[in-house]
Amino acid sequence: MTAQHFDVVVVGGGSAGSVLAARLSENDDRQVALIEAGVAPTDPDIAKPAMWPFIQGRDYDWAYETVPQPGTANRIHPWPRGRVLGGSSCLHAMAHVRGHPDDFAVWAEATGSDRWSYDGLLPGFLRSERFSGGASELHGGDGPLPVWLPDEEVNPVVRAYIAAGHERGVPTLPDHNGRNLNGTSPNSLTIRDGKRVSVADAYLTDDVRARPNLTILTGVSVHRLVIDGNRVTGLAVTRDGRDETITGDEIILSTGSVATPLLLMRSGLGDPDVLRRAGVECRLSRPAIGQNLHDHLLGAGNVYRSSQAVPPTKLQHSESLMYLNAADITEAKGVPDIVLGCVTGPSVSESFAAVAPGFAYTFLFGVTHPSSRGYLSIGGPDLHDKPVIDPAYLQTDHDRTTFRRALDVAREIGSAQALTAWKAEELLPGPGVRTTAEIDDFIARAVITHHHPVGTCRMGKDADAIVDADLRFNGLDNLSIVDASVIPTITSGPVHAAVLAIAETFAAGRR
Template sequence: MKENQYDYIIVGAGSAGCVLANRLTEDSDKKVLLLETGGSDKSIFIQMPTALSIPMNTKKYAWQFETEPEPWLDNRRMHCPRGKVLGGSSSINGMVYVRGHARDFDEWHAGGADGWHYRNVLPYFRKSETWAFGGDDYRGDQGPLGVNNGNNMQNPLYSAFVRSGVDAGYFETDDYNGARQEGFGAMHMTVKNGRRWSTANAYLRPAMARPNLTVVTHALVHRVLLDGKTATGVRYEQGGKVHDVTATGEVILCAGSIGSPHLLQLSGIGNREVLEQAGIGVNHELPGVGENLQDHLEFYFQFRCKQPVSLNRRLDWWNKLKIGVRWILKKDGLGATNHFESCGFIRSKAGIEWPDLQYHFLPAAMRYDGKEAFEGDGFQLHVGHNKPKSRGFVHVQSADPKQPPSIRFNYLQQEADREGFRDCVRLTREIISQPAMDEYRGAEIQPGEQVQSDEEIDAFVRQAVESAYHPSCSCKMGTDELAVVDPETRVHGISNLRVVDSSIFPTIPNGNLNAPTIMVAERAADLIRGREPLQSADVPVVMDEQWQARQRPGNARRAVT
């Protein structure tokens, strides 16, 4: 085999690409090239969990994309960072491990992604992880991905939040990634031995010891090379020099929900009108490329804390230094957690079958850049409506691969999404007003008690919501006219080309996206290798049997009218 010739070329060393690099090189006779635009992930700010806000906001480690003005958010431009480093977005994310609800994957299957229902994907979730508390029918105990609960909710605010959810009539769930997602409980994170356990640490580093894997960093891929309707390789630039490399097997795009549709469009694959406007010749018309874009929004519900127990008193430079030194020496303490150690998943109203609202609880009141929101003690809930109806797009702007694409999510375009955020405000106030929070709950800082009517809530949300950094669904999997890949992850109409990342989700799951992205890559690896899929898992999924009639089990009517 020639030096610039490989069996598989993987574009993007992120959450999916690192998984594929590992699994495909398990076949020692297969030569694999992994291309990544970014560089090393060995920075302390990436590896130390508590420093999560730094790499996300650093140009060296993340594409700092910005949306077009969002019409339903008062024309705000929204920040959309994507990983540009080994590990991709798993090296810059919040490390929260949420698989999504079982019904999310049944929804994929029913929508045309045949075979991607829950019983088929659960074995791949199990294969990918080692759960700190041991494996069972739902959790894995032999996988590369370390998952735990950080500091096991030592701060009393975490458990008070869980109790407040129970006081309000909701379930308590001992494992939202297990039989029952709905309810309040401990939150899980991808941390192992005190370090961020990105896919670079979990999957790529072990694979880099294999002679059949070549990893090239600082490589900007220009386009996929085509011979008619067959992918033959890619063209990339490194250090000012352009290289063409050949794939005798397949080219696999793992560049994420912004990068993968953009690369397809740069290669002349996509909507004819979009390509022609950008001055790109049409090699293959595929109208769904870059469409169907979805994301989660969230805002911070902030309260003052009456007890001196919040993390706000640890945000000065001296305490941060002590936390950092302890982490360097021992890999434990407050440096070894993302601080999101309890959470909740609830349904916004009766008639919704599975949760559509999510809470991340933080025992501090701060901004995403890690700075204090106000002086004194506080706590906050990151809350959002997780099953949006609004859809956006990623559109190439130029044949120049260095020019970013046009991105617009059309956040809150649909009335159902706006209604979901009104429910967020009213249900959250009710939860935090429960007796379990009495000794901690101070004044409401944000939104503020003056925000009450639908109009006032809508105005607040338009100004306050931020992306939860979960862009997805822009190269959807299925068989309809907007589908980009088939249920085998192959690009419709192009041979030897696949997309494997969160862009192929047909709909966005109820939760953070790192875990399902890793699952997709694990399952895709078996599809690519022609292996028999793992045996399906027919396990119970615990739901509220009266979901059609009630919003929560402790209350037979909708709680907020």
């Protein structure tokens, strides 16, 4: 059975897909379809900011897992990804951090296009954002997505942590979305009136959904691309229990760093050996699909027992990030190497016994630019075959050395005078953990994903790049990829704001 034909079909109703559906359908003459495997969110916990750590694993989570990681004590890491309209913006921690301008200079060099530099992306950032402080040269004032910088809502233990950073010479930031990133500030949050705002909430408003040229199809499983020669003619899908084909003049994949390369591989695009092992005929040899996988890790964590009750968060637990130069934490310029985050309760990986909340707080610690690179691949020809996800965590000396430094700085901040009223004792890793071997063992057991997988369909000007500077798939005429998979190297912080800017920039070129 063949469904309606569209001018543009956007696959994936997450963050990038929601932006594209809204922006591309502003042209009344363009028939746009947005296809999402999940449905509109119905769980009221999604809207509650403090619930975000507890909604992972529910039925709107793809609930991916990595293979055992030698660098993290052979642990298997859960990789939550949103299976819902709004995608992972319904699951994430709501911090809005663009990244450092030099992060994007690497993108511009890789593609040969200044469109992907910080200044090239800046109009896209501005179009997406509605900052609580209003518009400025570097802040969007009337975009769809609210970006709120809290003040009196910030937890007192987090205020003490920020003061401890200042005591140690850490620069003050007005927020995490200017041209400098080294320093500390309360997190800018995608929250409005005390509720999470997903990208679907922001962009797919009732007025947008009412457009006669926009069709939103939810609960649709996309199995593979239908390819004829050098064109994608449509998508083989299951909708309402029936197999059908949705056709389009242009196909845009926005299903993310995991699902996009998996869909390409199921369609016969990828490494011929990988496809053959999975029982898929190779239609186009593209060995780099699924390669270059990398992600941010955070150590969970440097935990302290508090000498007084820690008030419950009024925000989303993780209320402040501190980006730092590893060699000199007082340095205000340049790209940060490490990051700390203050959590208003005990946050630990599954390797450690849970600590009772109320009288504990945590410093998360991580590496902003990991050099370890992994891969992912399909485990079989069908959508529900479990993929192989290997991020190769902590496989380089750079990553292990820098993680040690991040923990060292967390402990330095934790011992500052500004935290005297709160600190009773260090619970994790504990005062007895001091040698390099002890610290490495702790880090291997403590690290968890920061939920920022990127790079599996990277953009570039070289022959191995999966998409070019226009985000067109190299090898098929009418296929584009617009999501975190095209990011060639990870930003210093959360990638979500950059994904929105990528989608806004792509859409602006199509108006």
